[in-house]
Amino acid sequence: MSTQTREPSQPAPIDRLTVTERARNSDAGRGRLARGLMLAVALLYVLALLLAPLGGIIFYGLKSGLGAIGRTFSLPDVRHAFYLTFVIMLVTVAVTTAFGVVVALLLARDRFPGKRLVSALVNLPLAVSPVIVGLMAVLLFGRSGWFESFIAARGIQIIFALPSMILVTIFISIPFVVREVVPVLEELGMEEEQAAWTLGASRLQTFFRVTLPNIRWGLLYGIALSTARAIGEVGAVLIVSGLLQGRTETATLYILRAFDQFQEQQAYIVALTLAAFSILLLIGIETFKRKRTREAS
Amino acid sequence: MAQATIERETKRPSGRVRRRPGAALGPWPLRGVALLYLGLFILLPVAAILQRGFGNGLMNLRDAMTSLGAWNAIRLTLVTAALTAIINGVLGTLLAYVLVRIRFPGRDLLSAVVDLPFAVPTLVAGLMLVALYGPNSTLGGWLEHHGIHIIFAPLGILLALLFVTLPLVVRSVQPVLLELDPAEEEAARVLGAGGWTTFRKVVFPALRPAIAGGALLAFSRSLGEFGAIVIVAGNIPNKTLTAPVFISQLINPTNYGGSGGPDQAAAVSALLFGLSFVLVLLTEKLVSSPSKGSES
Secondary structure, three states: OHHHHHOOOOOOOHHHOOHHHHHHHHHHHHHHHHHHHHHHHHHHHHHHHHHHHHHHHHHHHHHOHHHHHHHHHHOHHHHHHHHHHHHHHHHHHHHHHHHHHHHHHHHHHOOOOOHHHHHHHHHHHHHOOHHHHHHHHHHHHOOOOOOHHHHHHHOOOOOOOHHHHHHHHHHHHHHHHHHHHHHHHHHHOOHHHHHHHHOOOOHHHHHHHHHHHHHHHHHHHHHHHHHHHHHHOOHHHHHHHOOOOOOOOOHHHHHHHHHHOOOHHHHHHHHHHHHHHHHHHHHHHHHHHHHHHHHHO | OHHHHHHHHHOOOOOOOOOOOOOOOOHHHHHHHHHHHHHHHHHHHHHHHHHHHHHOOOHHHHHHHHHOOHHHHHHHHHHHHHHHHHHHHHHHHHHHHHHHHOOOOOHHHHHHHHOHHHHOOHHHHHHHHHHHHOOOOHHHHHHHHOOOOOOOOHHHHHHHHHHHHHHHHHHHHHHHHHHOOHHHHHHHHHOOOOHHHHHHHHHHHHHHHHHHHHHHHHHHHHHHOOHHHHHHHOOOOOOOOOHHHHHHHHHOHHHHOOOOOHHHHHHHHHHHHHHHHHHHHHHHHHHHHHHHHHHO
């Protein structure tokens, strides 16, 4: 509608304007009003729903002052919680990246019966409640679980320990890399790979020299989303961790306990740290997304 | 053409599979690794929950439903999830439209802020709401004084779900809107259609599958959300206890002082899981069908 008004219109006397032209002009005015209104509603919604709470936690997190922040980070429980979150994130991202690319190659390049089902399987973790994911791990490895005797015979601790916490986080983070890489691969086509292959490159050479550089921004975008999810996971980890304070407590579980024990200040400070990190991730996410879109087009 | 040839080659009954350049590993190692990964990490746990949930008959489900307040928890979850899907379906579409069709300073920033819920841990999102609207905060105290309860009330659950699911709708609608030629809208307007008519008759029909897909995604995500809700809701049985939090209490009664046990938890979970899975399939169908139509 704005293109209509921007066009240089003939200076005509008002009475010579046709009916449709007059309607169009008044419509352009109304259109501008409608656009302004839509913009206002959209901005207001984002401001109230997303930014106000962010402002709230920044305010209440910093209100306690630097002393309280220093004290919180000197607590052994807090340090261990961050360490555990870091380890879980590292393993999760490594596994979901490596296998995610393999699954993406399969979905984008291969043809086989039941491909839709595999695609649905990849997206399944997005829809399953994290709590149910935790329960799945309990049913597999916990008391009277499927693998209980197998594990007990070997003396491995899986449930109420780090392995199960990593396993559930992997389950939840599986979709991100796959979902971001598949469209890029599909867009890319196979010409370059075929060329490399024809010129005598091996499969692995083709992958590392041709495919990987071409999908890197999409892959990084998926990795960033995966990282965010791995750091923020709480429901599944809560179920399998057994809530052993200072032993199986991640940063998010620490926040939960601190809040329940009315140590809100510490909860706010740890949460603010995670929020700050996630905003760094968000900057990465936006950058990778823009580069990926440019790459795909 | 090339695709079709490849397909015929792999399907040749001779069993000899041609090496294809696309696959970094050969087709069979690739398939093997991918399917083993998905089988072990996704299929196996899913099988466990279905076996335990439905294996012992539906007695556990009935137990949980009748005596433990599961029905109230599920109803609260369904109602808040539906409201979330509707509200974000409308406002998320509006946001996508604003981001694609209106040029204004700070558009990239707004686009980045919309992704904030993807990056922020859900539990932190919940804590943010408590910081802002909690009874100890200035704004929360003022609202409480005027009879508006947000924290430890259903309204807080709704806000948390709206926060978490907003980008799902926007990111589902945005790419379709980008593909949509603005010339169609202009043509409608030149032919005398008003802004609202143009949207209703031209834009909306093209966006409908994407909006429905995004709203369904928001709905299924809301059904399972735990982190954002657990702090905000206060988890008062029969009042602000949602199904995921209820399940977590059933699994480990000592965690939050609930009753019941893993069997009841598995039964309720299997029910919720079945619902989520149907929703995933439905969304997949909605989102994938229009793009296929445009390709052919």
